[in-house]
Amino acid sequence: MEKLLEVDHLTKVFSFGSMLSRIRITAADNVSFYIKPAEIFALAGESGCGKSTTARMILGFEERTSGTILYSGKKVARSEKVWFTQGIQAIFQDPFGTFNPLRTVDRYFFETVQNYMGHRSKDVAIKLIDHHLKAVGLTYEEVSSRYPSEFSGGQLQRISIARALLTNPILLIADEPVSMVDASLRMSIVNLFKTLKEELAVSVLYITHDLATAYYVSDRIAIMFRGDIVEMGPVEKVLMDPKHSYTKLLRESIPEADPKKRWSTRVTLAELEHEEYLRVGCKFAGRCPGAKEICTCEVPPNTYVDDVLVKCHRYSGRYP
Amino acid sequence: MNESILQTEQLKAFYVLDVYGTPKVVKAVNEVDLEIKENEVYGIAGESGCGKTTLLKALVGAIEPPLRLVGGRVLYHMVGDEVDIFSLDEEEKRRLRWEYVSYVPQGSMSVLNPVIKLKETYRDFIESHASKDMRADAFQIARNHIAELGLPLKILDAYPHQLSGGMRQRVTIALATLLHPRIIIADEPTTALDVVVQRGVVQLLKDIQRRLENTIVVVTHDMGVQANIADRIGIMYAGKIVEESTTERIFGNPHHPYTQYLINSLPRFGDKTTRKSVPGSPPSLVNLPSGCPFHPRCPYEMDICTEQVPSLVNRDLNHKVACWLAGEGEYGKAS
Amino acid sequence: MKVLRDLFRDYRFCFSFGVLVIILILALLSFFAPYDPTLWNVVPKDTKPSAEHILGTDSNGQDIFWQATFAVRNSLIISLIAAMVSRVVAILVGMIAGYKGGSTDRVLMFVSDSLLIIPLFLTMVMLAMLLRQHMNLVILGLMLSAFGWPWDARLIRSLILSLREREFTETAVLSGTGTVKLVLKEYLPFAMPLIFSTLINNMSWAIGLEMTLAILGLVNINIPTLGTMLNWALFYQSILLQRWWWILTPVVLALFLFIALYWLSVSISEYLDPRTRIQRVGTQ
Numbered sequence: 001m002e003k004l005l006e007v008d009h010l011t012k013v014f015s016f017g018s019m020l021s022r023i024r025i026t027a028a029d030n031v032s033f034y035i036k037p038a039e040i041f042a043l044a045g046e047s048g049c050g051k052s053t054t055a056r057m058i059l060g061f062e063e064r065t066s067g068t069i070l071y072s073g074k075k076v077a078r079s080e081k082v083w084f085t086q087g088i089q090a091i092f093q094d095p096f097g098t099f100n101p102l103r104t105v106d107r108y109f110f111e112t113v114q115n116y117m118g119h120r121s122k123d124v125a126i127k128l129i130d131h132h133l134k135a136v137g138l139t140y141e142e143v144s145s146r147y148p149s150e151f152s153g154g155q156l157q158r159i160s161i162a163r164a165l166l167t168n169p170i171l172l173i174a175d176e177p178v179s180m181v182d183a184s185l186r187m188s189i190v191n192l193f194k195t196l197k198e199e200l201a202v203s204v205l206y207i208t209h210d211l212a213t214a215y216y217v218s219d220r221i222a223i224m225f226r227g228d229i230v231e232m233g234p235v236e237k238v239l240m241d242p243k244h245s246y247t248k249l250l251r252e253s254i255p256e257a258d259p260k261k262r263w264s265t266r267v268t269l270a271e272l273e274h275e276e277y278l279r280v281g282c283k284f285a286g287r288c289p290g291a292k293e294i295c296t297c298e299v300p301p302n303t304y305v306d307d308v309l310v311k312c313h314r315y316s317g318r319y320p
Numbered sequence: 321m322n323e324s325i326l327q328t329e330q331l332k333a334f335y336v337l338d339v340y341g342t343p344k345v346v347k348a349v350n351e352v353d354l355e356i357k358e359n360e361v362y363g364i365a366g367e368s369g370c371g372k373t374t375l376l377k378a379l380v381g382a383i384e385p386p387l388r389l390v391g392g393r394v395l396y397h398m399v400g401d402e403v404d405i406f407s408l409d410e411e412e413k414r415r416l417r418w419e420y421v422s423y424v425p426q427g428s429m430s431v432l433n434p435v436i437k438l439k440e441t442y443r444d445f446i447e448s449h450a451s452k453d454m455r456a457d458a459f460q461i462a463r464n465h466i467a468e469l470g471l472p473l474k475i476l477d478a479y480p481h482q483l484s485g486g487m488r489q490r491v492t493i494a495l496a497t498l499l500h501p502r503i504i505i506a507d508e509p510t511t512a513l514d515v516v517v518q519r520g521v522v523q524l525l526k527d528i529q530r531r532l533e534n535t536i537v538v539v540t541h542d543m544g545v546q547a548n549i550a551d552r553i554g555i556m557y558a559g560k561i562v563e564e565s566t567t568e569r570i571f572g573n574p575h576h577p578y579t580q581y582l583i584n585s586l587p588r589f590g591d592k593t594t595r596k597s598v599p600g601s602p603p604s605l606v607n608l609p610s611g612c613p614f615h616p617r618c619p620y621e622m623d624i625c626t627e628q629v630p631s632l633v634n635r636d637l638n639h640k641v642a643c644w645l646a647g648e649g650e651y652g653k654a655s
Numbered sequence: 656m657k658v659l660r661d662l663f664r665d666y667r668f669c670f671s672f673g674v675l676v677i678i679l680i681l682a683l684l685s686f687f688a689p690y691d692p693t694l695w696n697v698v699p700k701d702t703k704p705s706a707e708h709i710l711g712t713d714s715n716g717q718d719i720f721w722q723a724t725f726a727v728r729n730s731l732i733i734s735l736i737a738a739m740v741s742r743v744v745a746i747l748v749g750m751i752a753g754y755k756g757g758s759t760d761r762v763l764m765f766v767s768d769s770l771l772i773i774p775l776f777l778t779m780v781m782l783a784m785l786l787r788q789h790m791n792l793v794i795l796g797l798m799l800s801a802f803g804w805p806w807d808a809r810l811i812r813s814l815i816l817s818l819r820e821r822e823f824t825e826t827a828v829l830s831g832t833g834t835v836k837l838v839l840k841e842y843l844p845f846a847m848p849l850i851f852s853t854l855i856n857n858m859s860w861a862i863g864l865e866m867t868l869a870i871l872g873l874v875n876i877n878i879p880t881l882g883t884m885l886n887w888a889l890f891y892q893s894i895l896l897q898r899w900w901w902i903l904t905p906v907v908l909a910l911f912l913f914i915a916l917y918w919l920s921v922s923i924s925e926y927l928d929p930r931t932r933i934q935r936v937g938t939q
Contacts, residue, residue: 269486
């Protein structure tokens with residue numbers, strides 16, 4: 001099986017605080033997964049779970065504490081920016097922050113063309129840019145000489161995707177691309193990812209906390225909690241029949257647009273910012289309805305249950 | 321049938337701007353008629369830029385230049401009396417707010433002072449708004465309130481940055497409800513929050529409403545949250561309310577094409593078939609289309625839609641729609 | 656131009672524009688002066704303003720009006736040299752320190768902070784005494800510029816530090832833009848109001864400092880500047896002797912120049928401020 005991108009035991013530790021009271025937070029703890037060609041892989045979890053940190057380590061914007069990254073089978077050195085090979089591009093969460101408010105958005109397009117494809121005449125560049133903008137539902141005329149403030153959030157995200165596609169990447173890393181877009185407009189952007197996969201064979205690493213769109217668009221999914229991947233596998237199995245208690249909690253907490261399906265049970269939330277990171281044993285034990293003593297002492301191992309990876313003592317065989 | 325507690329009559333509030341010589345008039349609230357009742361959760365749903373936040377500002381009387389009240393009234397029904405909030409002076413308005421109506425703005429977690437402990441913030445708040453006899457027991461009142469809402473007491477001794485995002489949001493909501501207001505207005509209380517935290521916030525709001533038997537007005541574009549929390553919903557588009565009814569009817573039988581789009585654009589578990597979001601973009605509130613503001617994006621556009629603005633009328637029992645499509649059952653859901 | 660039209664809506668800009676145009680005309684008139692400013696006794700001494708000598712004459716035997724044109728021209732030249740050179744240094748230091756960070760940043764800020772702490776006045780006095788023979792406009796300008804950059808370098812550095820964290824930096828990086836181009840193209844527009852207002856403030860500061868040094872006699876008093884005119888006027892007791900036309904000329908000119916420069920810097924930096932620029936963008 002060909003692996004387009006593979007990360008193995010990728011770890012990032014942040015330490016802060018004064019000399020007297022240093023806190024070390026493992027934002028990403030031995031994260032391992034792979035992405036196949038022409039596949040949409042979702043990395044899902046709440047904020048602070050380490051998904052963005054993982055993406056930034058892959059892109060080289062954050063230095064990894066340990067672990068390996070393999071791109072098309074080859075190891076990526078620590079200082080190497082993996083997107084320099086043009087194969088990987090990224091889009092970010094805040095559409096208005098993605099572009100410099102004092103520059104017109106087309107400048108980024110021209111720069112990408114110039115830097116990645118050598119000097120092309122302006123007409124050739126415009127044709128290329130227009131082609132990619134049409135793929136996202138816009139045209140060059142609509143975009144040329146306009147500032148970011150003249151567009152809506154949804155339009156800017158689409159422009160951002162078009163810019164990322166200019167270099168014909170085979171992997172697009174999308175870091176929470178629809179979180180800041182109105183719920184009713186998310187489909188237009190998420191549908192684009194589907195089109196990219198089906199028509200251009202582009203893989204997408206879709207990072208999100210919105211499980212509904214993750215279900216809708218991805219093939220495989222990994223659920224992260226406080227730096228660990230707690231469940232990973234085909235999206236139908238993980239989200240329709242969740243095994244890990246956290247996945248169940250996430251799945252149940254998604255508000256359905258149907259007043260007959262209101263939440264019936266109550267939920268407990270984490271109180272302090274970092275307390276769950278510093279837990280011994282399973283980090284979710286504090287909120288898990290099925291927590292036993294072993295959960296507070298030992299870190300649960302990764303077990304495979306029916307094609308799905310689960311990090312829970314219930315499946316490790318040592319659950320009482 | 322509950323009594324009405326807050327009412328607007330043909331409310332019009334525009335932003336009048338002058339940007340380097342070019343005047344711009346943003347018609348953020350354009351003839352809105354609302355009737356919000358006691359002991360209910362009323363949801364206002366709509367995309368960004370439809371005028372929701374301005375409507376809320378008008379409801380609490382926080383209208384300052386460049387925002388201007390161009391027409392209409394905002395009436396509070398208090399203890400048998402009808403009070404137009406714009407007829408009150410600053411001091412009376414200030415007392416009205418926080419004691420009677422409390423406003424929880426978007427991103428309100430930043431309202432907490434980062435350099436003092438939470439209990440100090442609570443005490444400051446009580447001292448500036450409560451009566452003299454309440455001030456003496458400020459800490460105790462704060463403690464009772466927090467315990468009543470099911471939040472852990474130890475958070476009062478913490479600084480805001482030590483708490484998780486969800487906890488901060490809930491603490492802010494607790495702060496807003498400290499003086500047991502009759503109306504709580506929450507502007508996007510769950511946006512930018514994770515799903516589990518969102519659920520906790522919705523839970524808290526419902527607890528408060530049940531306990532105090534007051535009114536909560538929740539503004540959010542997330543129809544899933546609306547389905548979970550609201551009793552009645554008003555759909556807002558381009559400064560106007562285009563549909564209003566009970567939650568069951570809005571979701572069970574949405575009349576307005578925009579409402580249909582809003583509901584159908586949400587992905588559902590178990591269904592991976594292609595869904596579409598609302599086509600086009602929301603109209604500019606400076607350059608509104610003629611007639612019905614939705615007609616450029618409406619799949620059922622007719623000639624009359626470009627000429628005349630439909631008014632909000634009762635189509636069914638307590639189901640109001642502003643649309644020229646007459647009759648029922650002729651149009652199905654948008655997908 | 657639309658830019659000028661927008662600027663003229665601000666009364667402060669109108670005032671400064673007017674004053675500066677007048678001052679510039681005065682400076683240019685100096686090229687047509689009938690008298691050599693460095694000579695003495697070209698005209699009768701200490702005469703009141705008249706038709707022939709619009710602002711009267713001074714105790715050196717010079718026509719005050721024509722002397723003033725030279726004074727204005729030279730003061731402007733000194734301050735422009737001082738301000739521009741220090742801008743360039745401040746921008747280079749600020750941008751490199753801000754973007755590179757690490758030890759480069761520490762070293763550059765150390766140098767910058769040291770210059771800030773050194774007592775300016777004493778150093779100026781010392782340098783002036785040392786260089787008095789060689790003092791001319793350029794030397795004086797460079798001397799002033801050496802002390803004009805540290806504060807602004809730090810301001811620009813903090814701006815760069817905050818811009819580095821913004822997401823569009825990453826977009827630019829992903830677009831393949833190299834470091835130098837990135838800093839110049841992405842960050843410079845944000846730094847423009849800062850650079851512009853500090854340029855003008857620096858000019859004001861340079862003129863003021865030059866005048867101070869001149870009154871103390873630490874510059875070459877044979878070169879007419881606003882400062883040296885003031886120096887001569889005080890030297891010959893023009894206040895006591897009620898020769899108001901002599902002492903008032905440099906004072907009034909300097910006053911108008913300071914106000915004009917200040918209002919110019921305020922109105923232009925408000926116009927260039929990214930927040931108002933973004934507002935304007937929508938209406939274009």
